[in-house]
Amino acid sequence: MVFMRQGLFLLLLLAALFSVLALQSAFERVAVETPQQESFLEPAPMQEAYPEHAPRLLKSLPDVLMESKSVAEIDLTEYFENPCEGALDFVAAYDSENLAIYLEDGVVRVAPHAGFLGNTPVVFYAGNDYRQTAGNPISLRVVEELDDIDIDGAASFTARETPEFAVQFRNGLAGGNDGVSLSSTSSASLQKVSWKKSGQTASFATGFAEPSWSRASFTATVAEEDAREFQPGTQLFRVQVEKDGVLYVKQKEFSWGVLALNPDKNFYAPNEQAFIGIAVLDDAGHMVCNAAVELLVTDPSGRSTVLSTANGLITISPECSVLGATTTPDYYAFYATGAAGVYELRLTAETRAGTQTINDSFAVQETAFDVRRSGPTRIYPSGSHEMSIEVKAGKGFQGKIIERVPLSFNITPQPGLRVTVQENAKELEWVVFLEAGDSITLNYEFAAPPISPHLFFVGPLSIGLWSESRTWAIASDATANLIMFWDGTEGSIPDGWTCISCTPLSGLNDRYIRADAAYSEAAGGASTHTHTVGGYNSGTQSATNNANPDLGVASNTHTHTITASIGYADNLPLYRSLIVIKYDAGTGIPLTLPLGVIGLFNNTVPDNWVQYSEQNNYYIRGSDVPNSTGGSNTHSHSAGGTLTTTVTGEVAKGTGTANALAQTAHSHTINAGTTDAPNSEPPYKTIILGKLTVDNDALPNGLIGMFNATPGSSWTVISGLPGGAMNSKFLKASDSYGSTGGNTQHSHADVTGLTSTGETESADNKAGLGPSSGAAKAHSHTGISLSSFSNADNAPLYSNVILAYYAKANLKIAQHRIYQDNSMVLGAGTLRCNLTSAYGENVGDGECDNVSNGNLAVNTLHRAEFWLCNDVNLGEAATFDYFNHNLTTNKEYQIGEFYDACYHGDGAIPVPFSSCSYDADTGVVSVNALGLSISAGGSRSATSCEWVMYNFTTGSPPDQVKAQSQANVTGVSSGTNPFTGTLN
Helix, strand or coil: CEEEEECCCCCCCCCCCEEEEEEECCEEEEEECCCCCCCCCCCCCCCCCCHHHCCEECCCCCEEEEECCCCEEEEHHHCEECCCCCCCEEEEEECCCCEEEEEECCEEEEEECCCCCEEEEEEEEEECCCCEEECCCEEEEEECCCCCEEEECCCEECCCCCCEEEEEECHHHCCCCCCCEEEEECCCCCCEEEEEECCEEEEEECCCCECCCCCCEEEEEECHHHHCCCCCEEEEEEEEEEECCEEEEEEEEEEECCEEEEECECEECCCCEEEEEEEEECCCCCECCCCEEEEEEECCCCCEEEEECCCCCCEECCCCCCCCCECCCCEEEEEECCCCEEEEEEEEEEECCEEEEEEEEEEECCCCEEEEEECCCEECCCCCEEEEEEEEECCCEEEEEEEEECCCCEECCCCCCEEEECCCCEEEEEEEEECCCCEEEEEEEEECCCCCCEEEEECCCEECCEECCCCEEEEECCCCCEEEEECCCHHHCCCCEEECCCCCCCCCCCCEEEECCCCEEEEECCCEECCCEEEEECCEECCEECCCCCEEEEEEEEEEEEEEEECCEECCCCEEEEEEEEECCCCCCCCEECCCCEEEECCCCCCCEEECHHHCCCEEEECCCCCCEECCCECCCEEEEEEEEEEEEEEECCCCCEEEEEECCCCEEEEEEECCCCECCCCEEEEEEEEECCCCEECCCCEEEEECCCCCCCEEECCCCCCCCCCCEEEEECCCCCCEECCCEECCCCEEEECECCCCCEEEEECCCCCCCEEECCCCEECEEEEEECCEECCCCEEEEEEEEECCCCEEEEEEEEEECCCCCCCCCEEEEEEECCCCCCCCCCCCECCCCCCCCCCCEEEEEEEEEEEECCCCCEEEEEEEEECCCCCCECEEEEEEEEEEECCCCCEECCEEEEECCCCEEEEEEEEEEECCECCCCCCCEEEEEEEEEECCCCCECECCEEEEEECCCCCCCCCCCEEC
16 A cells, blocks of 8 residues: 655654655655555554644535546646645655556546556545544446447547547436546647537636536547647547546547658649658657558549558658658658549558558649649757748739748847747748749758757748648657666656656656667556466365255265465566666767766676666666565466355255354455575576766767667667567676566466365254265365466566667777789789788788888889778778878878779779879879778678778889878768778
């Protein structure tokens, strides 16, 4: 049982039973430890002085009937009154095994734990500085499906649609609902709902009571101005109806803006090619680049065309996975229009989270103005972005062209552009003079606010009375945020980092950490579980008496059916809690890390880090209170039940001396036993934790970061599908990486040797001289067994994070050699010089010339070869633009002849570079590599290295060659500049 309090007044609670656990931002939690789970404790009374100052209960609180996946809200300030000044403080006494209850500003939120169905009592208390008043005890009943309320509406809405739902009352709520109060809430982004019924319309802020209606149905439409403020992803629509002392609660999950279509024009001409941009977002509003997308286009004649990623008619942009601004849609398709009319669009996208579908359309028709947009479809919410609008006039026009953008956009001033602020938008205004056939291009630059993920809308563009028929959607999707651990207090979290495990009922609070391909805070699992049994044996009875003719006495060999009762057990594997923090500043991934941060590794922790051995052998559980431990990797259940009144085995009653015999229909209670205690760990993989010992240290290669979205190219995801090393694994700390264990489910062995109590329905029956074949009135059973336990899931409540391995490109010159040879065949000819290096290092000093030691022949063709390797495991590919080799150090030594051809490759057939050259004044050979990519590798091989080569001829004195030179790989797009040393 747990008490929940909110506010600052002091509760005089039973000292032996109550302890304040934590003060959390807007509310506090107070836990009550009880010797028996089913007991229901009440708080100790407040001081007896000033009874007239006690809070008053204004009306009875309602019982609650709710669906298992709903959250009920009750405003306690409507039920309690404070006779004194100030706000009341509230406490809830409830069964924490089955419920989570949170209070904030007098509003209580009740959420049943996953898997709980049934009834549980709750009592709310209101208090002030003087006394405490208990509300009436209420019963909270959780059902799998509440059929008293139907909510009908689409599962997915486009970003341009306003969600609408039809609500129907049934059963006891169906006829005559005078006095019913309606309220609705959704995610934080939903502020208003417009209710329509019987011609009446009312708009009110979420959570406030709506005027009563007598009919049994209504339609709810989200206010248009509020729908535009939605965060794309999953939303909740909830209806609460209170009638006859019962609060009915049902909610519907829907997605908004997870699919978007952006045709480049509103109106097309017949037989014109349409360019259609498509965006696919996940439940959290982040981009998805591996969806199976299908666009069904139906023309005015009814003929359909399928464009899809499967048939290659929808292209996935290579920029999709590049976080930041882009003018190329993540998915796009071309479609050739035909005759005039409306073209219906049905877009379907299948992702790992499921399948979403939206409907849209565009028109082919003659129009006074032909408008085509070119602008960003996705932005990183920093910096400026440009929208370009091309207008071709079909008729003359003189006047204003007006574009609408969000109020939050900052518009860069420019000549000829006037910006005005309206109630719900900014208007951008150009004054133009156009003759029929004229074209004009309008551009503006905007900066969006740092909100992500989010959908912004610009347009429609209006030209006099003419207007576009749709808006242009721009997705704001910032880079993935790095997530790490912290074992200090919440107040000591470094600047730029935010706790995402410190707020109850949200984030990663009280959730185990599990690696997966997609981020999800409330990913799954349950806090408790139980089992059913598929077999039983009711055992044998302990005593018999004589019985004879007339049926109605249980025989001495009778059996019972059994109703088993298996107790609940925790889904809490052995854990140690840590605070989970997310980097919210800058690009979402810092360049340096703060002192004390805790990270994940798959090998020995790097310099400036120490292994965080305190966590070893524990699962990681997010919390607002770090370093607390609990749970167990094994568990057992109480196992009992009832021998029911369904009895098999009767004998006759006699008429002689009275004997106490058992009636045929009688029952027993099974004395509960205990199951075995198997290991019930979920699937895990061990991982090494390290703690940073210095401040502002650079991200180390080998760090395994947690993310809420797929990170950039320096990171390799190791929790993705298919075959990700950490996919679907819970994180269990260890001093070594990679050990696996655990299972998705568990069961229990048969429970045997149970006994029962005496029978409860008895009769004094007369028995004759017959055999001893009747069961005595006072008998019990022994040898009872319960068997065939069902499987139960092992997963505790968990959050999914994306795991990625950090490794910047680390391009090195692994080998430099010179062959005397007249071909461009790698390794052919007579080796004259050979310099090598170890993995992760550049070649060092050496000598090779045709002056002092005669390594190089005079006036002879040679080939220089350089082996460039990306010495990093699981890291990003290294790309470079050009390669410079200072073959000589001064003008005294010159190449006799340079051949303007440079090559790269690993085999006998090299690939030419686009160009290379030799500067005789500087002695520099320059190779234009044009972004040659070299993959990462844990060792040097053909896949992680690339040969670069060219021919040159040595001269004769004074045009001699001395390869006392410097080689640089420059223009590396990411990673370090790998070499500044000399090759002698």
